[in-house]
Amino acid sequence: MYKCSYSRPKIQPKEPPLGVLSIKEQDRNQRIARTRARVEHVFGGMGQMGAQVLKTIGLGRARFQLTLRCAVYNMRRVTQLEAAGVRPF
Numbered sequence: 001m002y003k004c005s006y007s008r009p010k011i012q013p014k015e016p017p018l019g020v021l022s023i024k025e026q027d028r029n030q031r032i033a034r035t036r037a038r039v040e041h042v043f044g045g046m047g048q049m050g051a052q053v054l055k056t057i058g059l060g061r062a063r064f065q066l067t068l069r070c071a072v073y074n075m076r077r078v079t080q081l082e083a084a085g086v087r088p089f
Contacts, residue, residue: 011032012028012032012033013025013028046073049072049073049076
């Protein structure tokens with residue numbers, strides 16, 4: 001079994017001070033970075049639409065507000081893809 005020099009999953013190991021990462025660690029970092037970039041772009045886009053703070057009272061209202069924000073983001077993304085010539089469906 002592959003033994004890692006780090007203990008937490010999905011955390012990219014840093015390069016040692018006097019060495020380089022192994023090929024396995026570089027490949028693993030690349031896989032993590034791909035997923036992270038895709039997810040963080042979505043959160044960044046939602047953050048630009050004002051999604052940093054929820055001003056609601058209660059979990060139900062907060063869920064409803066987040067659901068609406070996600071729907072608006074998805075509709076906006078579909079229009080951007082259509083304008084670029086990509087067919088979403």
